[in-house]
Amino acid sequence: MPVLPGLSRLDPGRTCSNCRNCRNNTLCLPVAVASSEWMRLEAIIEPMQPVAAGAHLFSSGDRFTALYAIHSGSIKTCVGSEAGVQHITGFHLPAELTGFDGIASGIHTNDGVAMETTTVCRIPYLQLLQLMRKLPSLQHHLLWLLGRRIAGDFRIFRALNTKCAVARVALMLVGLSQRFQARRYSASSYRLPMTRGDIGNYLGLEIETISRALSALHAAGAVEIAGREVHINDLALLKRISQQAGAADSAEVGDNRYR
Numbered sequence: 001m002p003v004l005p006g007l008s009r010l011d012p013g014r015t016c017s018n019c020r021n022c023r024n025n026t027l028c029l030p031v032a033v034a035s036s037e038w039m040r041l042e043a044i045i046e047p048m049q050p051v052a053a054g055a056h057l058f059s060s061g062d063r064f065t066a067l068y069a070i071h072s073g074s075i076k077t078c079v080g081s082e083a084g085v086q087h088i089t090g091f092h093l094p095a096e097l098t099g100f101d102g103i104a105s106g107i108h109t110n111d112g113v114a115m116e117t118t119t120v121c122r123i124p125y126l127q128l129l130q131l132m133r134k135l136p137s138l139q140h141h142l143l144w145l146l147g148r149r150i151a152g153d154f155r156i157f158r159a160l161n162t163k164c165a166v167a168r169v170a171l172m173l174v175g176l177s178q179r180f181q182a183r184r185y186s187a188s189s190y191r192l193p194m195t196r197g198d199i200g201n202y203l204g205l206e207i208e209t210i211s212r213a214l215s216a217l218h219a220a221g222a223v224e225i226a227g228r229e230v231h232i233n234d235l236a237l238l239k240r241i242s243q244q245a246g247a248a249d250s251a252e253v254g255d256n257r258y259r
Helices: 035-042 125-134 136-162 165-182 196-203 207-219 235-242 250-254
Strands: 056-058 066-072 075-080 086-092 111-114 119-124 189-191 223-226 229-232
Touching (some): 035 125, 066 125, 086 196, 119 125, 125 136, 136 165, 136 196, 165 189, 165 196, 165 207, 165 229, 196 207, 207 223
Antiparallel strands (some): 056 111, 066 119, 075 111, 189 229, 223 229
């Protein structure tokens, strides 16, 4: 893909020296490396210019050369069908890695698109492989990240096949709460980086259904929604609703069986 404005790397001679000071270092790759080894990891990481909202970090068909650690902002990954329909496969937040889709074939099969102005660190894959041979803990952590990604994808796949619309939305809100909490942000109040259209695409629901599900969760007393701002009033209740299976009517969410 052509280099877009806001997607270029910084000075090629400059390396990232901020891993040890980054607020994400307890979740990102440095967590797997002893502090005495951080300079070896920092030496291969390439900071990039901010990616503008709507711009591609990578595109389907691009040659795979690197993974990307999100420093701030958020990325959605999408895959297109033969009919040209885009399906969102994931939302990626600060301290998370993206770009794994290209490892198997050496070609990206997904688009990585910034949902807001996003900063990332580029991690050249061949250099990362060489470093992992010297630092087994780094290899173990990367495999753990891949395993967690597979487990998360399975939870969503199962939800799409077994849960009603309200439960799917509740499951996503609970997951975001846990991910924001892990980043030392509020678990009960956060801003959705994605649109309702994106949420519907990801969960296999129409926008109108997303709106009805959010209204049902509000009526049940689980959440308050204002635009993209989310406030969770009762996390335990939201978790119980997220475990609901089947195609129950959203009006049933407010009944006493969840309390």
